[in-house]
Amino acid sequence: MIQAKKTDLRREAGQRTRDGLQTAALELLAQRGQEGVTLREITDRAGANVAAVSYHFGSLKALCDSAIEHALERYLDAQIQALDPLDSTSTLQEVAAAFARPMVRALAAGGQDLAVMRTVARVGIEPPQGWERLAGKFDRSRREALRVLTANLPGIDEQELIFRTRCAAGLLNWLALAPIGAELATLSAEQIERRLVPVVAGAFRGDTAAGH
DSSP: OHHHHHHHHHHHHHHHHHHHHHHHHHHHHHHHOGGGOOHHHHHHHHTOOHHHHHHHTSSHHHHHHHHHHHHHHHHHHHHHHHHTTOOTTOOHHHHHHHHHHHHHHHHHHOHHHHHHHHHHHHHOSSOOTTOGGGHHHHHHHHHHHHHHHHHHOTTSOHHHHHHHHHHHHHHHHHHHHSHHHHHHTTSOHHHHHHHHHHHHHHHHHGGGGGGO
16 A cells, blocks of 8 residues: 555656656747757756656657647647637637637736747647647647638638638747737737737638628
């Protein structure tokens, strides 16, 4: 019984160390990208020793890859959760608000939430090569958006809608890194949404607005 408890405590301590290293890596990656991060900086920030990186991840690159993958998964889960309740009766404004919601919340919250978004922005909007595990979530997020966009823009073919969706995602990624994102971060989530949603809806709508 005592031995089992000790084993559990060691496992919990190991998980805390692993999580701490991943969080530290994510924060530094968000600031400088993978080329600007050193092993010593990560371990100092996490309060861990260098050997812990080898033990839990194998290498600095594997740690960074794990942190980026974690950030991407959190972003996709949040976007899918926001888009999922929408249906064919939802408006273009509603799908734009749902699509932008993870970024709006991150800008308003700052801290770790914004670090996740900045990391996502740095690696782009396509699944990184070798991370096929996330491909299904990327596809689902895109399908959720297309489901509502198709109902709102029936004259636009799917490839064009996919292009517009990628443009909208690129715009949101840019906000996480550009100076204007820092300006928006001083506003409340509601204020950010009021400014941002019409822009995202416009990216979805394209020049079809001229005919309506």
